[in-house]
Amino acid sequence: MEIRRVVGSLVCTQRIAELAHVDLRVLQDAAGRRVVATDPVGARPDDWVFVVSGSAARYAMGNPAILTDLTVGGVIDHWPPEAASEPSSPPHGTPRR
Amino acid sequence: MKICQVERPLVSTNRIPGFEHKHLLVVRDGSSLQVAVDAVGCVPGDWVICVGSSAAREAAGSKEYPSDLTIVGIIDRWPPDGTTPQAGP
Numbered sequence: 001m002e003i004r005r006v007v008g009s010l011v012c013t014q015r016i017a018e019l020a021h022v023d024l025r026v027l028q029d030a031a032g033r034r035v036v037a038t039d040p041v042g043a044r045p046d047d048w049v050f051v052v053s054g055s056a057a058r059y060a061m062g063n064p065a066i067l068t069d070l071t072v073g074g075v076i077d078h079w080p081p082e083a084a085s086e087p088s089s090p091p092h093g094t095p096r097r
Numbered sequence: 098m099k100i101c102q103v104e105r106p107l108v109s110t111n112r113i114p115g116f117e118h119k120h121l122l123v124v125r126d127g128s129s130l131q132v133a134v135d136a137v138g139c140v141p142g143d144w145v146i147c148v149g150s151s152a153a154r155e156a157a158g159s160k161e162y163p164s165d166l167t168i169v170g171i172i173d174r175w176p177p178d179g180t181t182p183q184a185g186p
Contacts, residue, residue, distance in 0.1 A: 001121075001132035001166055041111050050109065050121070050132040053165050056154055060113055060163035073132075073163065074112025074121075081105065 001050040001073055004029055006043045010036055018067040025072060027051065037070040048079035100175065101126045101133070103143045103168075115163045122168065134164040137171060144175035 004027035012024055023039045027049070040061055043049050052060040052073045060071035101124035109121065120135040124147065133147050134157045145168045148156050153167040 001164070003123075003130060003132060040113055043111075050107065052163050054150055056151075056163045056165040059154065059161050060115055062113070062115060064161075071113075071163070073116065074109035077108040077110055 001052055002029070003048060003050050003076065003079065004035070004037075006045050006047045006049060007034065008045050016067065018065060020066060022061065022066060022068075027072075035070060037072050038066065038068040039072040041072055041074055043072050043075050048076045050074060050076060098169070099126055099147045099149070099166075100172070101131070101145055101147050101168075103139050103141050103145060104130065105141050107132055113163065115161070117158075119157065124166075124168070131166055133166040133168050134162075135168050137168055139168060139171050144172040146170045146172060 007026040007028050010024040010026050023042070025037050025039045025043055027035050027037055037051050038057070038061055049072045052071045053069060057068050057071040058064040058066055060073055061068060104123040104125050107121040107123050122133055122135050122139070124131050124133045124145065136156055139145055147166050148169050149166055153164045154160055154162045156167040156169050157164040
């Protein structure tokens with residue numbers, strides 16, 4: 001699984017029946033490349049997520065009949081792990097989650 | 098199979114139920130970080146071997162398990178003393 005950041009949602013009305021009504025998210029990797037993933041967990045923009053690729057992506061949707069090759073497996077609670085040491089973070093800031 | 102080093106556990110509260118309660122670990126493969134399902138019980142710093150594709154699903158427990166990278170073994174000694182010639186038995 002790889003780690004990606006959510007950029008936003010993707011609206012795609014005209015699609016094949018095998019994509020059903022699943023949510024689509026636009027994700028970005030460290031190099032800025034954009035990819036689209038199906039999202040069964042409801043990730044929001046700026047969330048860091050891990051994605052399942054290949055045939056496992058179809059099982060990750062809970063239904064292998066969904067024709068996807070990239071699925072959000074979950075939202076990462078804290079990422080990057082060094083974020084707590086950023087000098088710009090407020091001393092008593094609480095993460096909005 | 099890939100040789101990776103375990104970095105740290107990955108905490109994800111909001112995840113798909115298909116992962117059940119198996120541990121997810123952040124592993125380093127060269128310069129890139131990946132997330133793998135732990136099928137053997139390893140700790141940060143361990144060098145491990147990871148399988149991908151459909152073998153990753155079955156190695157994680159079942160053919161329906163949604164993993165594309167599963168840790169299947171802990172390497173006893175790694176790297177294999179790169180500066181010294183390999184000693185025969």
